[in-house]
Amino acid sequence: MLDICKEKCVNEKKVEQTIKTLPKQEDVSQMADIFKALSDPSRLKIVLALLNREHCVCDIAVICNQTDSAISHQLRILRTLKIVKNRREGKMLYYTIDDDHVAALINMSLDHVKH
Amino acid sequence: MLDICKEKCVNEKKVEQTIKTLPKQEDVSQMADIFKALSDPSRLKIVLALLNREHCVCDIAVICNQTDSAISHQLRILRTLKIVKNRREGKMLYYTIDDDHVAALINMSLDHVKH
DNA sequence: TCTTCATTTGAATATGTGTTCATATGTTAA
DNA sequence: TTAACATATGAACACATATTCAAATGAAGA
Numbered sequence: 001m002l003d004i005c006k007e008k009c010v011n012e013k014k015v016e017q018t019i020k021t022l023p024k025q026e027d028v029s030q031m032a033d034i035f036k037a038l039s040d041p042s043r044l045k046i047v048l049a050l051l052n053r054e055h056c057v058c059d060i061a062v063i064c065n066q067t068d069s070a071i072s073h074q075l076r077i078l079r080t081l082k083i084v085k086n087r088r089e090g091k092m093l094y095y096t097i098d099d100d101h102v103a104a105l106i107n108m109s110l111d112h113v114k115h
Numbered sequence: 116m117l118d119i120c121k122e123k124c125v126n127e128k129k130v131e132q133t134i135k136t137l138p139k140q141e142d143v144s145q146m147a148d149i150f151k152a153l154s155d156p157s158r159l160k161i162v163l164a165l166l167n168r169e170h171c172v173c174d175i176a177v178i179c180n181q182t183d184s185a186i187s188h189q190l191r192i193l194r195t196l197k198i199v200k201n202r203r204e205g206k207m208l209y210y211t212i213d214d215d216h217v218a219a220l221i222n223m224s225l226d227h228v229k230h
Numbered sequence: 231t232c233t234t235c236a237t238t239t240g241a242a243t244a245t246g247t248g249t250t251c252a253t254a255t256g257t258t259a260a
Numbered sequence: 261t262t263a264a265c266a267t268a269t270g271a272a273c274a275c276a277t278a279t280t281c282a283a284a285t286g287a288a289g290a
Contacts, residue, residue, distance in 0.1 A: 009173050009207065009266065018178055021167040022160065023225065029156050031224040036154035040278075041147040045137065052136040057237060058124050063133055070279055072238055091236045091287050092124060101227040105220060109146040110138065112216040124236065155248075172267060185249055187268055206257050206266045231290100238285065246277075255268065260261100 037081050038105065042066060043074045050084060051103055054096040152196050153220065157181060158189045165199060166218055169211040 022028070038044050042064060049055060049063045061071045075095060078084040085098035097103065137143070153159050157179060164170060164178045176186045190210060193199040200213035212218065 009171065010177050011171075011174055014168065014170060015174050015177050018164050018167045018170065018174075022163055022178075023228075025156075027225070027228045028160055028163065030228045031221070032154055032156040032159045034224050034227055035150045035159070039147055039151035039154040041140075041144050042278075044147045044150070045143055048137055048143065049133050052133045053129065055129060055133065056124065056126075059126055059130050059133075062125050062130050063137075067280075068237070069239090069281080072236095073278075076238080088287085091234095093237065099227070101223055105223050105227075106146070108216055108220050108223065109149050110142070112149055112214070112220075113138075113142045113145045157248075182250075183267070184251080184269090187266095188248075191268080203257085206264095208267065233290080234288085236285100236287085239283085241280105241282090243280085244278090247275085248273105249275105250271105250273085252271090253269080255266100257266085258264085260263080 033081060034083075034101075034105070037078060037083055038102075038109075040074075042070070043078065044106075046071065046074055046078065047083065047097065047102060048106065050095055050097050051106065054094045056092040056094050058092075060095065148196060149198075149216075149220070152193060152198055153217075153224075155189075157185070158193065159221075161186065161189055161193065162198065162212065162217060163221065165210055165212050166221065169202075169209045171204075171207040171209050173207075175210065 023031070038047065045064050046060055049060055055063070057071055057075065058068055060075075061068045064071060075084060075086075079086070083097065083099045083102055084095050086093045086095045088094075138146070153162065160179050161175055164175055170178070172186055172190065173183055175190075176183045179186060190199060190201075194201070198212065198214045198217055199210050201208040201210045203209075
């Protein structure tokens with residue numbers, strides 16, 4: 001399995017030891033998914049807005065200076081990842097954050113930006 | 116500026132109040148950059164590996180089951196974002212994490228995955 | 231019912247991104 | 261200098277993704 005390594009510069013012990021510490025590939029993928037959700041500035045801004053309070057789609061559109069449609073597309077992605085949820089009130093849908101860890105993640109990245 | 120809103124469903128007060136809470140656009144972009152760096156499973160795996168200990172490029176390649184070249188490309192991105200740094204030892208370059216917040220971010224997302 | 235309006239959806243397009251392959255650096259030892 | 265090797269780089273490709281536009285839902289009121 002690691003035979004090839006012997007002909008290369010690989011330090012097998014270090015490699016094996018680190019491999020043991022890695023989360024399952026499936027967990028790695030899920031972690032990446034969360035980060036990906038927050039990796040687009042438009043989507044991040046939506047989340048930041050909803051972190052302040054609930055908003056309907058067209059309010060978010062104004063806040064983010066984007067089309068209702070564009071916002072709706074992004075909200076669907078966030079909904080699929082269970083980062084946001086919505087409640088209907090008449091014609092309008094009010095969105096809120098549906099994930100406790102998101103706020104913590106974002107605050108941490110804000111810290112990072114502010115050195 | 117917000118005149119258009121009066122003809123639409125927008126709640127100006129809520130919108131204005133939320134806009135005040137938003138970080139500067141530049142900060143939002145920088146936050147998104149960090150998340151983007153961790154949003155690719157291959158790149159995330161590299162960071163996870165380096166979180167355990169320093170490794171040279173070809174060790175990382177074995178750990179991640181990828182080409183030296185692919186790893187090198189990803190490391191450049193992580194280097195540019197100052198998430199990793201390297202030190203030379205002979206022919207080899209040993210990479211380590213160069214960012215205190217990254218570990219915290221990752222642990223938080225691990226929590227998230229594990230509910 | 232019909233109209234209006236908020237939101238969603240789908241297709242199209244333009245732009246971004248990860249990997250591969252071939253080639254270039256730069257270091258060590260002969 | 262040369263050869264061998266670890267890593268980096270650039271171009272090319274295939275694939276993902278955000279936004280736009282047009283059209284479809286679905287709710288409320290006339």
